[in-house]
Amino acid sequence: MVKRLKSLKLLSIFVLAFIVALAGCASGEKTASTGAESNEDDEEVVELTLAMLTGGNVDDLKLVEEEINKITQEKISARVNLLGIGYSAWQQQTNLMMTGNEKLDLIITMGAMNFGSQAVKGQIIPLDDLLVSHGQGIIDVVPEHMLEATKINGISYSVPSIKDWAIDYGFIMRKDLVEKYNIDLTQIKTYEDLGPVFQTILDNEPGIYPMANTKLQTPAGRISEQYFDGLGDSLGVLSMEGDGEVENMFDHSDYKKSIDLVREWFLAGYIMKDAATSDDDSASIVKSGKGFGYFSHMKPGYESQESRLTGYEMVAVRFTEPQLTTSRATTFMMSIPKNSQTPEKAMEFMNLLYTDAEIMNLFANGIEGKHYIVKDEGVIALPEGVTKSGYTFGAFMIGNNFLTYPWEANGPDYWDKMDKFNRKARLSPAFGFTFNPDPVKTEIAAATNVLNQYRAGLETGTLDPEKSLQEFNEKLKAAGLDKIIAEKQKQLDEWRTAK
Numbered sequence: 001m002v003k004r005l006k007s008l009k010l011l012s013i014f015v016l017a018f019i020v021a022l023a024g025c026a027s028g029e030k031t032a033s034t035g036a037e038s039n040e041d042d043e044e045v046v047e048l049t050l051a052m053l054t055g056g057n058v059d060d061l062k063l064v065e066e067e068i069n070k071i072t073q074e075k076i077s078a079r080v081n082l083l084g085i086g087y088s089a090w091q092q093q094t095n096l097m098m099t100g101n102e103k104l105d106l107i108i109t110m111g112a113m114n115f116g117s118q119a120v121k122g123q124i125i126p127l128d129d130l131l132v133s134h135g136q137g138i139i140d141v142v143p144e145h146m147l148e149a150t151k152i153n154g155i156s157y158s159v160p161s162i163k164d165w166a167i168d169y170g171f172i173m174r175k176d177l178v179e180k181y182n183i184d185l186t187q188i189k190t191y192e193d194l195g196p197v198f199q200t201i202l203d204n205e206p207g208i209y210p211m212a213n214t215k216l217q218t219p220a221g222r223i224s225e226q227y228f229d230g231l232g233d234s235l236g237v238l239s240m241e242g243d244g245e246v247e248n249m250f251d252h253s254d255y256k257k258s259i260d261l262v263r264e265w266f267l268a269g270y271i272m273k274d275a276a277t278s279d280d281d282s283a284s285i286v287k288s289g290k291g292f293g294y295f296s297h298m299k300p301g302y303e304s305q306e307s308r309l310t311g312y313e314m315v316a317v318r319f320t321e322p323q324l325t326t327s328r329a330t331t332f333m334m335s336i337p338k339n340s341q342t343p344e345k346a347m348e349f350m351n352l353l354y355t356d357a358e359i360m361n362l363f364a365n366g367i368e369g370k371h372y373i374v375k376d377e378g379v380i381a382l383p384e385g386v387t388k389s390g391y392t393f394g395a396f397m398i399g400n401n402f403l404t405y406p407w408e409a410n411g412p413d414y415w416d417k418m419d420k421f422n423r424k425a426r427l428s429p430a431f432g433f434t435f436n437p438d439p440v441k442t443e444i445a446a447a448t449n450v451l452n453q454y455r456a457g458l459e460t461g462t463l464d465p466e467k468s469l470q471e472f473n474e475k476l477k478a479a480g481l482d483k484i485i486a487e488k489q490k491q492l493d494e495w496r497t498a499k
Contacts, residue, residue: 044077045073045077045078045079046077046078046079046342046345047078047079047080047081048078048079048080048081048105048106048340048342048345048346048349049080049081049083049103049104049105049106050080050081050082050083050105050106050107050349051083051085051094051097051104051106051107051108052082052083052084052085052107052108052393052397052398053084053085053086053087053090053108053394053397054084054085054086054393055086055087055394057388057389057390057391057392058084058391058392058393059390059391060366060367060370060371060390060391061082061084061391061393062082063367063370063391064082064362064363064366064367064391064393065080065081065082067362067367068080068082068359068362068363071352071356071358071359072349072352072359075352075356076345076348076349076352078345078348078349080106080349090113091113091114094107097337097339098118098123098124098337098338098339099123101339102339103339103341104337104339104340105336105337105339105340105342105343105345105346105349106334106335106336106337106340106346106349106350107124107334107335107336107337108332108333108334108335108397108398109124109157109158109332109333109334109335110330110331110332110333111232111326111327111329111330111331111333111434112232112233112327112330112331114437115157115158115330115333115335115434116152116232116434116435116436116437116438117436117437117438118157118335119152119155119157120152120436120438122338123337123338124157124158124335124336124337124338125157125335125336125337125338125340125343126155126156126157127156127157127158127159127335127336127347128155128156130336130343130344130347131156131159131347133344133347134344134347134348134351135159135347135348135350135351136351137351137352137354137355138159138350138351138354138355140355141162141354141355141400142159142160142162142354145427145431145432146160146165146329147159147160148432149326149329149330149431149432150329150330150333150434151432151434152434152436153498154498157335158330158333158334158335159333159334159335159350159354160329160330160331160332160333161332161333161334161396161397161398161399161400161401162354162399162400162401162402163332163396163401163418164299164300164396164418164421164422165324165328165329165422165425166299166322166323166324166328166421166422166424166425167297167298167299167322167323167324167328168297168298168299168318168319168320168321168322168323169222169223169225169226169295169296169297169298169318169319169320170295170296170298170316170317170318170319170320171188171194171293171294171295171296171316171317171319172293172294172296172298172302172303172306172314172315172316173197173292173293173294173314173315173316174286174292174293174310174312174313174314175312175313175314175315176312176313177201177205177208177292178315181200181201181204183197183200185315185317188317190319191223191261191319192261194317195264195265195268195270197210198210198211198265198268198270198292199268199270201292202268202269202270205292207289207290208289208290208291208292209270209271209272209285209290209291209292210270210271210292210293211265211270211271211272211291211292211293211294211295212272212282212285212286212290212291212292212293212294213271213272213275213282213294213295213460214272214275214276214278214279214280214281214282214285214460215275215276215277215278215279215456215460216278216279216280216281216282217281217282217294217295217296218262218275218455218456218459218460219262219265219271219294219295219459219460219461220255220258220259220261220262220458220459220460220461221455221459222295222296222297223258223261223262223295224249224254224255224258224259224459225297226240226319226320226323227239227240227241227252227254227255228240228249228252228254229325229326229327229428229429229430229431230249230325230327231246231326231327231430231433231435231488231492232326232327232434232435232437233435233437233444233448234249234451235444235447235448235451235476235481235484235485236248236249236481236484236485236488236489237249237252238428238429238430239252239254240323240426240428240429242429244429244430244492244496245489246485246488246489246492247485248473248476248481248485250469250472250473250476251473256465256469258459259458259459259461259465259469260465262459262460262461263461263464263465264461265461266460266461266462267461271460271461272285275456275460275461275462276456276457276460276462276463277456282294282296283306283309283310286310286312286314287309287310287311287312293314298316298318299418299421300414300417300418300421301406301409301410301414301417301418302316303315303316304407304409304410307409308409321424321425321426322421322422322424322425322426323425323426323427323428324422324425324426324427324428324431325427325428325430325431326428326430326431326432326433326434329431329432330434332396332397332398334350334353334398334399336350353398353399353400354399354400354403355400355403356403357403357404359399360395360399360400360401360403360404361403361404361405363393363395363398363399364393364395364401364404364405365380365391365395365404365405366389366390366391366393367391369383370383370390371383371389371390371391372389372405374405375408377412378405378406378412379405379406379407379408379410379411379412380405380406380407380408381407381408401415402415402418402419430492430495432495432499433491433492433495435488435491435492436491439487440480440483440484440487442480443479443480443481443483443484444480444484446479446480447476447479447480447481447484449479450472450475450476450479451476453475454468454471454472454475455472458472
């Protein structure tokens with residue numbers, strides 16, 4: 001897979017032997033200041049550390065790491081330590097690493113997890129010069145508007161992963177039950193049209209909830225989300241159809257309409273009684289045989305993805321055209337922390353993630369022959385006799401996913417479809433704007449407590465909007481929502497002026 005290192009010329013061997021004899025064979029020792037060592041050509045091999053989120057099965061992570069390092073050592077004289085951190089520990093552990101002096105050269109950054117603050121505080125470094133000097137491959141493949149969307153005050157602090165940027169919205173459900181009851185999906189044009197479908201499942205399938213959404217992905221949240229750019233946290237939003245003024249989503253007519261509909265469904269028995277408090281994800285509920293389907297944002301190939309997760313063949317109805325907000329562009333990115341002592345080498349490695357198919361397939365799919373096999377037409381599947389891979393990593397968080405093999409269920413043209421889907425997406429009127437929450441962090445903390453008290457109950461239909469919505473908005477106002485909205489408007493206006 002990886003080319004062998006070129007052999008030294010005879011003269012170089014004699015010279016090297018002479019130097020080693022004089023130096024007491026010290027050439028292979030680590031260099032304390034950079035974590036570097038020498039390779040067989042006496043070239044400095046830099047040791048890099050990449051912090052990445054791991055939520056799947058990464059038993060074979062070190063095997064994959066070694067295969068990646070065979071390539072990087074030859075191509076850029078670097079080796080990388082893949083530091084996998086679980087979701088629950090991510091924020092605390094990475095914050096401790098970046099506020100201290102712990103070795104860290106590359107890190108996954110996320111718009112929803114203080115990316116703006118990390119940039120403003122200097123925890124991650126500007127990348128503009130490094131992209132020009134060591135990241136030309138990135139500049140060539142990442143669309144300019146996507147690079148612009150991740151900038152803070154006109155400066156690049158990250159590179160977004162190339163993946164399913166755009167999303168559309170709909171309802172996904174078990175195909176066997178759709179066929180069993182002759183449900184004609186072509187006749188479902190609006191969210192309200194799902195009511196009779198839910199009633200059919202409720203009447204005929206005892207023990208199966210028509211809707212498997214919980215507080216992790218509320219039904220009204222997914223329905224109302226399509227109408228707004230949440231500007232990061234939904235505390236002050238922009239209407240996708242509006243004039244660009246920041247407003248309170250929870251007092252908007254589209255939000256009210258969504259929670260009223262979901263309340264009707266809850267009272268009809270379509271939604272789980274504990275939906276507002278359940279920590280179960282929707283796919284797991286369907287997999288357990290207790291759910292029919294769920295609302296979600298989607299993408300090309302979403303049905304096959306969820307079919308693998310639930311164990312049932314799934315079909316979907318979609319209600320929107322694809323759309324794209326800054327939060328989607330900044331969902332997962334890669335940055336270089338201030339801790340890195342070799343930022344140029346870190347950028348070289350990052351550049352490979354956007355240009356080298358061999359490395360990206362290792363990250364995305366593992367080792368060929370062990371974790372997957374390549375079939376006709378360039379699609380992949382699990383090796384014969386293997387039912388569960390020893391390596392599953394969410395490669396959508398890093399690099400250029402368009403370089404990876406598509407899984408057999410998605411078809412050989414999967415990435416072509418995804419590219420067209422991304423390109424036709426409607427952009428938010430604030431696309432490219434990233435909010436810095438620091439000036440109103442106290443108010444955001446107070447308002448978030450109010451969200452935690454009311455939002456899941458309202459958006460699952462558990463709370464009666466007639467009784468609770470006004471109280472919810474009053475408490476948000478008392479927590480400082482108006483100040484948050486004013487700060488977002490101020491920053492948004494400044495961003496527009498600077499464009």
